[in-house]
Amino acid sequence: MSLSAMPPVACFDEPRLTAGFEQFGRLDLRAHEEVHGPINPLSAASLLKLADGIELKGKGGAGFPFARKMRAVLESADKQDLPAVVVVNATEGEPASWKDKVLLTRAPHLILDGAALAAYALDAEEIVIGVADDGVGEGSLAAALSERRMPVQTGIVTVPHRFISGEGGALVRGINGEAHIPPGVKKRASDSGVSGLPTMLSNAETYAQMAIAARLGPYDYAAVGTSDEPGTVLLTVTGAAGRPAVVECPAGTPLKEILDLCEVPPGPGVLVGGYHGKWITAEAAAKAEVSRKGLEAVGGVLGAGIVIPLSEDTCPLGEVAQVVQYLAGESAGQCGPCRLGLPDLARSVDLTVAGSAASEVVRVAANVVKGRGACSHPDGSGRFAISAMEVFAEDLAAHSTRDGCGRKVKGLMGLPPSAGSNSYRLSVDWSRCDGHGLCAHVVPEFIRLDGNGFPAFPPTPVPTWLEAGARKAVRMCPALALRLSGDSH
CATH class of the missing domain: 3.40.50.11540 (NADH-ubiquinone oxidoreductase 51kDa subunit)
Structure with missing residues (x-):
């Protein structure tokens, strides 16, 4: 950076x-x-x-x-x-x-x-x-x-x-x-x-x-701001903004005026509060005020003052999936909700994007980790994912009835260039795999067995804290069918 x-x-x-x-x-x-x-x-x-x-x-x-x-x-x-x-x-x-x-x-x-x-x-x-x-x-x-x-x-x-x-x-x-x-x-x-x-x-x-x-x-x-939230707020407005900027404004300023200032085009939704925040619809953004109460009134949160609008030419669910994958990989991996819950959440989001599961699967995965983590990371990640399922319901329908929404993922969420690019990915040589299932016992946080007893895992990067387990699973595979791309070991 x-x-x-x-x-x-x-x-x-x-x-x-x-x-x-x-x-x-x-x-x-x-x-x-x-x-x-x-x-x-x-x-x-x-x-x-x-x-x-x-x-x-x-x-x-x-x-x-x-x-x-x-x-x-x-x-x-x-x-x-x-x-x-x-x-x-x-x-x-x-x-x-x-x-x-x-x-x-x-x-x-x-x-x-x-x-x-x-x-x-x-x-x-x-x-x-x-x-x-x-x-x-x-x-x-x-x-x-x-x-x-x-x-x-x-x-x-x-x-x-x-x-x-x-x-x-x-x-x-x-x-x-x-x-x-x-x-x-x-x-x-x-x-x-x-x-x-x-x-x-x-x-x-x-x-x-x-x-x-x-x-x-x-x-x-208190000469500026609202009666219960006096002063100014610093916002980071990026995403689809034609003029991304850090903006200082009095609390209570209409969010629409900030979006207009930053030349934000029409789009399907706006993330407010950052990766631990919530998605709101374009209609909600048009009537929201920049304050804790103002954003909560339309279903959002102020959080750390992050505002990420999406444009109409990107796949919103694809953008969401990339962030959830990133959040799963960024956890400390020291408690169950992070080690097991966040990869499962990422897997659930991937399934909805692929049209293989309903949004309820994401809600269930998010609720499993809610309030159980050693920090707020699982809760925030779940909140982000659930709000996306609600705001982008029309896109979900498109993904479930045909081959996606027809739009490519433009990468508007501000993820670092290294996110996922330097991570390892698992793959299976299906001509070798005999369904022994040992790999799922070695890395249960990432690999599961499908209904026929064969390994199933998302096409997402292996979280950093699971790389050692993934290498072990590769070494222990009796059929030598499991691969870890990018592995130099």
């Missing part, structure tokens, strides 16, 4: 987070202070009052109230008599999202201002900023740190640019020197996070919004 691939930035109404971009491009410390003015530290009580006053919620997708999270850290630090740590999650592991990268590369001091406010209020001993190892943002952030003095020791930690690396628990584990995957059990960072200390963990845009609010105060901050 390169800086040249970053989408342009647009603003609907007066800019806040994106102020000064037109004039300066990237805001160094001098430009930052000229555009945004000075900022003063706040006590814990004052920062909590401000966060409550503007109803600030996390911008990374979950939308957890900032003040509630901060109170939990304060209470835990006091109860355990331990110092706190502030963590900025700027990893942005979802390939379709660019808003945090825009802030890192063009307004890094806003992120640092917000982190410094939190560290001062919490009397924290350290600030850690997590960024992806994709080469986007780290240099800009390091340059910004060299220009200023932070209230406490501040460091940058890079994590693999994978979908699950941006999950909060995975980031904390990575900072602690462990594998960059979600923990096997759910636990709160506010109780025990970095180095076992109470940890204030929030998204990069959330800290930047706090820096804006600390300068404006709650009244002026």
Whole structure:
């Protein structure tokens, strides 16, 4: 991923987070202070009052109230008599999202201002900023740190640019020197996070919004937006958009106006909230507002502010299948819903695209993993797939009654170029296969036996965490019928 691939930035109404971009491009410390003015530290009580006053919620997708999270850290630090740590999650592991990268590369001091406010209020001993190892943002952030003095020791930690690396628990584990995957059990960072200390963990845009609010105060901050969701929102609009962009707009802005700004053509549906979000129809998008409540009212979610419209000349179900395959391969593979459930979900979606199964098969596969994962990855993947079955019902009918919808998959979902291209695929030499069934016992997560006892598996890449099992199945096949393409072993 390169800086040249970053989408342009647009603003609907007066800019806040994106102020000064037109004039300066990237805001160094001098430009930052000229555009945004000075900022003063706040006590814990004052920062909590401000966060409550503007109803600030996390911008990374979950939308957890900032003040509630901060109170939990304060209470835990006091109860355990331990110092706190502030963590900025700027990893942005979802390939379709660019808003945090825009802030890192063009307004890094806003992120640092917000982190410094939190560290001062919490009397924290350290600030850690997590960024992806994709080469986007780290240099800009390091340059910004060299220009200023932070209230406490501040460091940058890079994590693999994978979908699950941006999950909060995975980031904390990575900072602690462990594998960059979600923990096997759910636990709160506010109780025990970095180095076992109470940890204030929030998204990069959330800290930047706090820096804006600390300068404006709650009244002026709420001059734009809605009564219950004041302020602005950063959106990443890509997909079929003629002018893809990261757009800043007040909460409550009609989504149609954002789509028009980005020159989105007519299409069958729009994904809102990203790969863990939901699909909505074109009709729903035409009347939706950009806010949590506004998108929920039409069956969508705001999530991390990702908007991916599709065009009429692509196969929507094919686009969906590619993302579900990617999500299955991106899991940590450490719990049953990921190891067994997500490959089954991908298989079910593939069957509907091939016209071999009804959409109910997808719903059943998604419901099997719902609420059972060690993190939110299975739930989010299932939500994505089920909403696609509902929104693209007409396409499903076309796939079930004839040879598909007649449209090719254009690849509009923002998947990385490497998704699936460097993965191994299983195949069977049917002239050799005798239906021993041993392979299905070796890799039951991916290979099953059909009604006649022969191996059946989707034509999708083998998930990374199942490659070793797939190689073992190839080696153990009594008839030497199983093949693993791309395997150099």
